[in-house]
Amino acid sequence: MSRSTRLSTRRSALVAATAALALSAAACSSSDDGSASGPTSSSSGSGSSAFRPEHKGGTLRMVAHAAAGSLDPQVNYTLQYWQLYQSMYDGLLAFKKTGGQQSFTVVPDLATAMPKVTNSGKTYTFTLRKGIKFSNGKALTTDDVVASFQRIFKVSSPTAGTFYNGIVGADACIKKPADCTLDKGVVGDASAGTVTVNLTAADPEFPYKLAVPHASVVPKGSPAKDAGTKPLPTTGPYMAASYDPNRALKLVRNPHFKEWSREGQPQGYPDKIDYTFGQTVESEVTAVQNGQADWMYDPPPADRLNEIGTKYASQAHVNPLTAFWYLTLNVNSAPFDNKLARQAINWAVDREAVVRLYGGKNLASPACTILPPGFPGHVDSCDYTKGGGKTWSAPDLAKAKELVKKSGTAGQEVGIVVQDDEVNKSIGQYLQSLLTQLGYKATLKPLSGNIQFTYIQNTKNKVQLALTSWYQDYPAASDFLNVLLSCASFHPGSDSSINISGFCDKGIDARMRTALKTGQTDQKSADQQWGTIDQDIMKESPVVPVINPKIIDFTSKRVGNYRFSKQFYMLVGQLWVK
Amino acid sequence: MSRAVAPLPTTEARRSPGPWRTAVADLSCNRPATAAAVVLLIVVVVCLCAPLYADHIAHTDPFQSHVSGTTVVDGKTVPVLTPSSTGLGLGVTPIGPTWDTAHYFLGSDNQGRDVMARLLYGGRTSLFIGVTAALLTVVIGTAVGVLAGYAGGAVDAVISRILDVIWAFPVYLLAICLSVVLLTDGLRLGPLTVDAGSLWLPVVIIAAIYVPYVARPLRGQVLVLRNKEFIQAAIGSGAPALRVMRREVLPNVVPTAIVFLPLMTALAMLTESALSFLSVGVQPPDASWGTIIEDGLGLLYTRPAVTIAPGLLIALTTVALNVLGDGVRDALDPSARLRGGV
Numbered sequence: 053m054s055r056s057t058r059l060s061t062r063r064s065a066l067v068a069a070t071a072a073l074a075l076s077a078a079a080c081s082s083s084d085d086g087s088a089s090g091p092t093s094s095s096s097g098s099g100s101s102a103f104r105p106e107h108k109g110g111t112l113r114m115v116a117h118a119a120a121g122s123l124d125p126q127v128n129y130t131l132q133y134w135q136l137y138q139s140m141y142d143g144l145l146a147f148k149k150t151g152g153q154q155s156f157t158v159v160p161d162l163a164t165a166m167p168k169v170t171n172s173g174k175t176y177t178f179t180l181r182k183g184i185k186f187s188n189g190k191a192l193t194t195d196d197v198v199a200s201f202q203r204i205f206k207v208s209s210p211t212a213g214t215f216y217n218g219i220v221g222a223d224a225c226i227k228k229p230a231d232c233t234l235d236k237g238v239v240g241d242a243s244a245g246t247v248t249v250n251l252t253a254a255d256p257e258f259p260y261k262l263a264v265p266h267a268s269v270v271p272k273g274s275p276a277k278d279a280g281t282k283p284l285p286t287t288g289p290y291m292a293a294s295y296d297p298n299r300a301l302k303l304v305r306n307p308h309f310k311e312w313s314r315e316g317q318p319q320g321y322p323d324k325i326d327y328t329f330g331q332t333v334e335s336e337v338t339a340v341q342n343g344q345a346d347w348m349y350d351p352p353p354a355d356r357l358n359e360i361g362t363k364y365a366s367q368a369h370v371n372p373l374t375a376f377w378y379l380t381l382n383v384n385s386a387p388f389d390n391k392l393a394r395q396a397i398n399w400a401v402d403r404e405a406v407v408r409l410y411g412g413k414n415l416a417s418p419a420c421t422i423l424p425p426g427f428p429g430h431v432d433s434c435d436y437t438k439g440g441g442k443t444w445s446a447p448d449l450a451k452a453k454e455l456v457k458k459s460g461t462a463g464q465e466v467g468i469v470v471q472d473d474e475v476n477k478s479i480g481q482y483l484q485s486l487l488t489q490l491g492y493k494a495t496l497k498p499l500s501g502n503i504q505f506t507y508i509q510n511t512k513n514k515v516q517l518a519l520t521s522w523y524q525d526y527p528a529a530s531d532f533l534n535v536l537l538s539c540a541s542f543h544p545g546s547d548s549s550i551n552i553s554g555f556c557d558k559g560i561d562a563r564m565r566t567a568l569k570t571g572q573t574d575q576k577s578a579d580q581q582w583g584t585i586d587q588d589i590m591k592e593s594p595v596v597p598v599i600n601p602k603i604i605d606f607t608s609k610r611v612g613n614y615r616f617s618k619q620f621y622m623l624v625g626q627l628w629v630k
Numbered sequence: 631m632s633r634a635v636a637p638l639p640t641t642e643a644r645r646s647p648g649p650w651r652t653a654v655a656d657l658s659c660n661r662p663a664t665a666a667a668v669v670l671l672i673v674v675v676v677c678l679c680a681p682l683y684a685d686h687i688a689h690t691d692p693f694q695s696h697v698s699g700t701t702v703v704d705g706k707t708v709p710v711l712t713p714s715s716t717g718l719g720l721g722v723t724p725i726g727p728t729w730d731t732a733h734y735f736l737g738s739d740n741q742g743r744d745v746m747a748r749l750l751y752g753g754r755t756s757l758f759i760g761v762t763a764a765l766l767t768v769v770i771g772t773a774v775g776v777l778a779g780y781a782g783g784a785v786d787a788v789i790s791r792i793l794d795v796i797w798a799f800p801v802y803l804l805a806i807c808l809s810v811v812l813l814t815d816g817l818r819l820g821p822l823t824v825d826a827g828s829l830w831l832p833v834v835i836i837a838a839i840y841v842p843y844v845a846r847p848l849r850g851q852v853l854v855l856r857n858k859e860f861i862q863a864a865i866g867s868g869a870p871a872l873r874v875m876r877r878e879v880l881p882n883v884v885p886t887a888i889v890f891l892p893l894m895t896a897l898a899m900l901t902e903s904a905l906s907f908l909s910v911g912v913q914p915p916d917a918s919w920g921t922i923i924e925d926g927l928g929l930l931y932t933r934p935a936v937t938i939a940p941g942l943l944i945a946l947t948t949v950a951l952n953v954l955g956d957g958v959r960d961a962l963d964p965s966a967r968l969r970g971g972v
Contacts, residue, residue: 354740355931357721358714365717405697408722409740412713415720472909474928478740481914485695485741488915495827496914604720 103311103319107613110629112322115336116349119297119329124279125268126203129210131523131621132349134265136327138617139320139625140286140303141268144178144197144247145259146316147619149626153426155617156527158259161316162192162269162287166259173254173572178247185308186271187291194240197247199272205232206276215261220250230276256571260526289320289625301327320625321613337606340367346608346629347622354474357411360606369605370414371616374424375523376532377406377416379483379596380508380552382516387461387492394593396459397517398436400452400486403444406598409478415604418444419597422532422586428575429529429582435590452490462491469508469518472498479519479598487517506547511554518552521601526619529582530571534564537589555594560585649962653885656961663957666950673947677753684747687731692751693915696742701725701733710734710742723932739925739936749939752917756944759833759918760899766837767894771844772880772887778845779852780875790849793842801839805901808835809910827913832905836898843897844890848883855882885962892955896948903944919944 906920
């Protein structure tokens with residue numbers, strides 16, 4: 053998914069992931085524990101500690117430049133609100149609400165335990181917890197669960213056709229959402245308190261898909277359309293009291309919430325969470341510095357970073373993300389239909405320079421592979437670094453110029469499409485300068501972030517080179533390689549063609565299918581296969597990985613118990629303001 | 631400020647220095663206007679020397695990124711963009727002014743480019759666009775104003791309504807709209823073709839939006855002139871309309887048009903800066919004072935010089951142009967000076 057983009061963007065990403073491929077259950081391994089962090093830097097605060105009642109209470113004040121659209125958890129597809137939903141909504145499963153690598157672990161949430169998987173991985177049976185109530189006082193039942201699965205299709209959730217299209221009956225639901233029943237796909241047994249989900253084929257990534265907000269359980273009577281600014285009742289510790297996208301979102305405690313699983317849905321600390329919109333990023337920084345706000349959503353502007361890192365170091369939290377920024381090279385049009393020209397760009401791009409433009413080495417690191425470091429399947433390797441090596445060290449401009457000469461593409465026009473924010477634009481200017489050095493006639497086209505991501509996907513716009521980024525939906529190598537570079541993800545003429553380079557290699561595609569199949573029985577072996585696929589794709593050079601970004605959370609002095617989930621970022625409800 | 635210039639008898643012409651010479655003499659006696667002209671001359675000459683400065687003094691390419699580049703300060707080699715080494719080590723700060731003409735005199739922008747060199751090249755661009763757009767505006771505005779005022783009737787009605795429509799739009803809104811549209815594919819208007827990244831694109835846009843500002847006052851002036859005896863005499867003598875406009879009307883509106891020139895140049899420069907600041911004017915890697923201000927926007931807290939320097943130059947140049955414009959007006963239209971009590 054793209055971090056800053058909204059519903060349409062992420063939908064497009066996942067249409068590409070249509071892989072209704074056979075998969076096997078897999079959960080992330082956990083390797084770290086540790087303790088919660090106070091207001092310290094570069095920490096993730098992993099581990100789930102006991103509730104500290106002395107810190108309960110107060111109002112957490114958050115600020116953002118803009119709201120993120122609909123508050124409907126089955127519709128909204130932005131990191132901004134997915135982060136909030138962790139303290140509001142629940143699904144049958146959830147990503148563990150903790151810091152560090154363990155936050156990739158899927159744990160039972162509304163279900164009493166992990167599902168019983170039968171029928172060769174095609175049937176998942178869940179037992180629903182008893183005694184859980186929605187914020188409107190209504191008890192949670194199996195009917196609500198079944199209705200919520202139906203609602204995914206009725207509201208045309210962005211991931212309905214991708215994450216959940218493997219449920220039996222999903223095809224009919226996609227064709228006629230209003231008549232969706234999933235009668236054989238999702239079956240509730242009220243007396244036994246169980247819900248059975250039947251898939252058309254085994255899907256090892258299905259537990260991940262059940263742990264994201266689109267699989268949240270909402271009351272049966274919820275409208276079969278986007279709830280928009282009208283909040284739906286929640287099961288988590290907080291509920292929305294009011295929401296005006298132009299002004300603020302106010303969360304208060306769900307009076308009916310009782311903690312059932314500290315891992316799945318822990319009790320929150322603040323009594324209220326006020327999320328205010330409309331400030332400039334500069335004023336957000338000042339507000340946090342002055343203690344008028346407790347946290348800012350937007351990345352701090354470049355000219356305030358040094359100040360934050362020195363004067364306010366104890367309030368800054370820097371964490372690496374499983375994401376990468378990359379250049380897409382259109383393999384179907386000149387000059388990048390020529391492999392040598394594509395490789396030339398990979399050799400030429402100074403990743404260190406891009407790191408500097410992003411904010412320095414403590415906010416990003418050079419990338420040479422598609423899978424980010426620490427991600428399943430990642431293998432250190434770098435085909436395009438001066439002098440060779442497994443990690444990137446320096447560009448080789450001489451070699452790049454030689455390749456451009458060999459390719460016979462020098463002198464051709466290349467349009468660079470970037471988003472028009474400060475960081476993207478400055479990287480774009482650098483690329484324009486670099487391509488001019490290589491002998492191309494480069495022009496820069498900065499577009500608003502609202503449209504750039506869809507614009508660069510549509511082949512009608514004849515985009516030759518674009519700067520974009522990809523942030524994981526869930527921790528699986530296929531979420532990068534299969535989604536971004538498979539033949540199935542390339543849809544010419546559509547705004548939903550997340551394979552922006554238009555790369556389609558039948559051999560590599562077959563190997564991706566094999567890796568997915570292997571994952572059904574042997575995830576370790578599958579990850580090894582993904583690692584090799586990553587390296588082989590890079591040999592073809594359809595993309596240029598440039599950096600792996602980090603995120604900076606800037607909190608006020610009074611904030612404590614900072615925890616960073618690798619899956620959904622800072623755990624909002626776990627912050628102390630008392 | 632109109633002034634009817636009737637053809638003088640030959641003998642009179644020999645005795646009098648003539649209106650143009652008088653105007654130049656008046657202008658040279660106007661101290662503020664003279665000072666403004668000197669300031670403008672300095673700015674123009676310095677900006678014209680941009681390649682000299684970049685190639686032979688600073689030894690830098692102001693259009694190329696030097697993100698990983700180094701320079702020499704006090705004999706030490708330092709990175710042009712310095713990563714923070716204190717605290718959490720967040721952020722990268724471009725080198726500030728060194729006051730050494732050979733090494734980043736005014737510091738660097740976020741691409742590691744020499745701000746001083748870009749300022750000079752930017753000045754060339756801003757002045758080129760300002761002057762060319764103003765010239766185009768004045769020429770087109772004068773032609774349109776004279777035609778509408780002299781022809782009258784349906785021709786005047788059509789031209790006036792078109793001018794009204796252009797005038798009805800807020801200037802900057804119209805300029806931004808035109809720029810956004812034309813920046814995609816450039817301008818294709820019959821034989822007129824301007825590429826999207828060309829400097830002529832902002833020139834054409836700015837010239838077009840300011841035409842009513844020149845054409846309408848001149849049209850009013852021509853409406854008055856048309857009823858003057860010497861025009862009526864020319865018409866009565868059977869002179870063709872085009873000849874009357876060229877020989878009788880035009881010479882009488884040219885002083886007004888000339889007064890417009892420096893004022894329109896200032897306006898055009900300000901508009902260009904605004905458009906470039908909004909990314910819809912001059913396109914990278916070309917520089918103008920507006921684009922340099924935009925480049926400096928993200929460095930306001932750490933390197934304000936990147937924004938302040940072009941801002942000051944814009945202010946200085948436009949103030950000088952306005953003062954000069956006032957002087958030209960006073961010189962060409964003494965009655966206006968008398969009316970203003972100067």
